[in-house]
Amino acid sequence: MTAFIIRRALQAVVVLFLTALIVFLGVYAIGDPLEILLPGDATEAERAQVAASLGLDQPLPVQFIGFLTDILSGDFGRSFVYNRPTIDVIFERFPATLELVVTALVLSLLIGIPLGLWAGMKPRSAVDETIMTGSILGFSLPNFWQGMMLIMIFSVWLGWLPSTGRGDTATVLSIRTSFATWDGFTHLILPAINLALAQIALVIRLTRTGVQETTPLDFVRFARARGLTERRILLVHVMKNILIPIVTVLGIEFGSLIAFAVVTETIFAWPGIGKLIIDSINALDRPVIVTYILFIVTMFIVINLLVDILYSLIDPRIRVRQP
Amino acid sequence: MTPLLEIEGLKTHFPTANGVVKAVDGVDVTLSKGEILGLVGESGSGKSITGFSIMGLVEPPGEIVEGSVRFKGEELVGAPRERLRMLRGDRIAMIFQDPMMTLNPVLSIATQMIETVQAHRNTPRRQARKQAREALARVGIPSPDERLDGYPHEFSGGMRQRVAIAIALLHEPDLIIADEPTTALDVTIQSQILAQVQKLCADTETGLIWITHDLGVVAGLAHRIAVMYAGRIVEHGPADALLDDPRHPYTQGLIGCVPAANRRGEPLDRIPGTAPAPLNRPEGCAFRPRCTRASRTCETEPHQTRDGLRGWHCFHPVAGEVPA
Numbered sequence: 001m002t003a004f005i006i007r008r009a010l011q012a013v014v015v016l017f018l019t020a021l022i023v024f025l026g027v028y029a030i031g032d033p034l035e036i037l038l039p040g041d042a043t044e045a046e047r048a049q050v051a052a053s054l055g056l057d058q059p060l061p062v063q064f065i066g067f068l069t070d071i072l073s074g075d076f077g078r079s080f081v082y083n084r085p086t087i088d089v090i091f092e093r094f095p096a097t098l099e100l101v102v103t104a105l106v107l108s109l110l111i112g113i114p115l116g117l118w119a120g121m122k123p124r125s126a127v128d129e130t131i132m133t134g135s136i137l138g139f140s141l142p143n144f145w146q147g148m149m150l151i152m153i154f155s156v157w158l159g160w161l162p163s164t165g166r167g168d169t170a171t172v173l174s175i176r177t178s179f180a181t182w183d184g185f186t187h188l189i190l191p192a193i194n195l196a197l198a199q200i201a202l203v204i205r206l207t208r209t210g211v212q213e214t215t216p217l218d219f220v221r222f223a224r225a226r227g228l229t230e231r232r233i234l235l236v237h238v239m240k241n242i243l244i245p246i247v248t249v250l251g252i253e254f255g256s257l258i259a260f261a262v263v264t265e266t267i268f269a270w271p272g273i274g275k276l277i278i279d280s281i282n283a284l285d286r287p288v289i290v291t292y293i294l295f296i297v298t299m300f301i302v303i304n305l306l307v308d309i310l311y312s313l314i315d316p317r318i319r320v321r322q323p
Numbered sequence: 324m325t326p327l328l329e330i331e332g333l334k335t336h337f338p339t340a341n342g343v344v345k346a347v348d349g350v351d352v353t354l355s356k357g358e359i360l361g362l363v364g365e366s367g368s369g370k371s372i373t374g375f376s377i378m379g380l381v382e383p384p385g386e387i388v389e390g391s392v393r394f395k396g397e398e399l400v401g402a403p404r405e406r407l408r409m410l411r412g413d414r415i416a417m418i419f420q421d422p423m424m425t426l427n428p429v430l431s432i433a434t435q436m437i438e439t440v441q442a443h444r445n446t447p448r449r450q451a452r453k454q455a456r457e458a459l460a461r462v463g464i465p466s467p468d469e470r471l472d473g474y475p476h477e478f479s480g481g482m483r484q485r486v487a488i489a490i491a492l493l494h495e496p497d498l499i500i501a502d503e504p505t506t507a508l509d510v511t512i513q514s515q516i517l518a519q520v521q522k523l524c525a526d527t528e529t530g531l532i533w534i535t536h537d538l539g540v541v542a543g544l545a546h547r548i549a550v551m552y553a554g555r556i557v558e559h560g561p562a563d564a565l566l567d568d569p570r571h572p573y574t575q576g577l578i579g580c581v582p583a584a585n586r587r588g589e590p591l592d593r594i595p596g597t598a599p600a601p602l603n604r605p606e607g608c609a610f611r612p613r614c615t616r617a618s619r620t621c622e623t624e625p626h627q628t629r630d631g632l633r634g635w636h637c638f639h640p641v642a643g644e645v646p647a
């Protein structure tokens with residue numbers, strides 16, 4: 001296990017280095033930060049002075065090394081807009097996104113797995129057809145349209161749920177969360193559902209396919225021959241085999257959801273990092289954009305590592321043995 | 324005394340898009356306590372489906388359309404699902420052909436054995452584990468306590484089949500149906516397992532149906548042999564009588580397929596032709612297209628001729644001719 005983690009850590013370093021390089025070239029070298037930092041009527045002398053103070057007069061490789069050293073010392077720069085360290089701005093917004101995404105994933109498992117099992121056990125029945133048609137809908141509705149419909153129905157017509165913002169939050173175990181207050185909870189419902197619908201559809205399909213691929217296998221028949229109940233066969237024997245693809249796919253989806261919760265956060269004015277990045281792009285707040293990209297890449301690396309560990313817990317065949 | 328198992332006129336059919344596959348088409352079998360029956364036939368003759376029918380494990384759309392299966396006098400055809408579940412793994416156990424596939428790859432051996440114990444008894448976990456360990460020891464698995472925490476992929480094919488046998492023996496069943504359990508294993512392991520199962524069954528007076536396509540395997544094992552062809556038993560009787568003096572031409576052909584010590588080097592006699600496709604069986608005797616003794620009479624269904632403990636379905640039996 002230790003060797004495995006060291007190998008993965010080395011891979012992570014390489015990936016992060018490459019990301020930093022690409023980000024640097026993309027954002028720092030191609031655009032000109034002076035255009036933004038200086039007023040339009042600045043003189044040549046002023047330009048040269050600012051360029052020198054920022055190190056922009058140095059050759060590109062030197063600038064890159066400077067950029068790397070800053071990052072390594074934990075200095076990701078200051079936001080132009082908020083005039084605070086970018087890392088603080090991102091970490092302030094991240095919990096809101098994380099809360100939204102985790103709620104959506106939990107919803108997709110709680111709803112998707114039972115429906116998928118139900119459909120998978122009765123292939124081509126009316127239940128199966130209904131669930132599968134529903135899941136196609138979940139996949140194909142455009143996210144923004146679906147979000148606006150949710151607002152129309154539940155906020156505008158029925159008036160049951162609030163449509164924008166995060167509502168009241170409270171701190172539980174030093175985590176600020178919407179779950180702690182009823183107001184916060186009601187604010188969370190619509191955006192979480194909006195984000196979850198496609199995931200529910202995905203989990204239904206994965207589960208259904210898994211059931212259909214697993215139930216004809218000999219070990220299921222042998223489990224029956226041993227006198228196990230259908231319930232145990234489905235919930236333990238079949239389920240544990242199905243969890244392998246579900247964990248893989250949801251692991252990948254988790255990262256994507258955080259990175260691309262943008263649409264949902266925009267529609268519901270959810271104060272997460274998706275909304276932050278859109279605002280930052282509009283305001284050309286480069287330090288925030290750079291930090292955001294590095295942050296997201298790091299997150300993907302960590303998630304992949306966690307998925308691999310989870311994986312080996314579920315599937316003994318790939319369990320990494322102690323040397 | 325009621326026999327352990329009585330199967331009468333069993334028919335298990337599978338409706339398919341191209342017609343009804345009559346996998347089992349009128350099978351009669353009787354087995355008494357502690358008796359070993361060899362169920363022999365070519366691939367596709369319906370041996371496995373016969374086994375699954377006894378267990379109530381025929382998968383839809385297949386179903387038992389006719390006949391009865393009585394286990395210790397109790398009718399199993401049409402019995403409630405829960406009743407069948409309670410019998411399975413407890414009084415009737417089954418061992419499958421491919422040991423690579425019969426254990427769940429993601430659950431430990433301990434989990435799979437303990438759940439089998441607990442499916443039928445309210446045994447505390449610790450006690451169930453002890454039972455599992457003893458069962459593994461009984462089938463000759465070294466250091467059973469350690470192996471119990473292993474996973475199927477850590478066992479060789481032969482060892483996995485031993486685990487499957489240990490599981491089948493957990494509740495000391497009255498009947499074990501072994502569906503070609505040694506076919507996938509190499510010859511030495513095959514004979515070890517064969518000897519072991521024979522001994523275990525003799526010790527506990529367990530009835531055993533040993534399914535195989537190889538007459539040679541059951542020759543030294545079974546008390547009685549039933550030969551299956553195209554969904555029916557074409558000949559059955561005490562092993563010695565059937566092997567020394569077969570009456571059905573198909574049985575005779577199968578005996579020709581068994582390599583005998585004194586015939587080493589000579590090519591085996593093969594039964595000419597192939598088994599009929601299940602959807603396209605000939606009228607009357609299904610063996611007719613491959614039979615050298617066939618006549619016009621054989622276009623009608625041959626009924627059973629009984630002779631003491633044995634019986635066969637043939638109009639022109641191979642009476643008293645000892646195969647060369």
Ligand SMILES: Nc1ncnc2c1ncn2[C@@H]1O[C@H](COP(=O)(O)OP(=O)(O)OP(=O)(O)O)[C@@H](O)[C@H]1O
Nearest residue numbers: 337344346365366367368369370371372373536601
């Ligand atoms: N689910 C099914 N649908 C349709 N036909 C089936 C099904 N299962 C089995 N059959 C048919 O039933 C017949 C008997 O099958 P069975 O598995 O009992 O043969 P077998 O004697 O055990 O052969 P083998 O030695 O290959 O295991 C075969 O012709 C097979 O094609």
Ligand code: SF4
Nearest residue numbers: 608611614621637638
């Ligand atoms: S009944 Fe006729 S065809 Fe069938 S085995 Fe006997 S002799 Fe051959």
Ligand SMILES: [Mg+2]
Nearest residue numbers: 370371372502
């Ligand atoms: Mg078979």
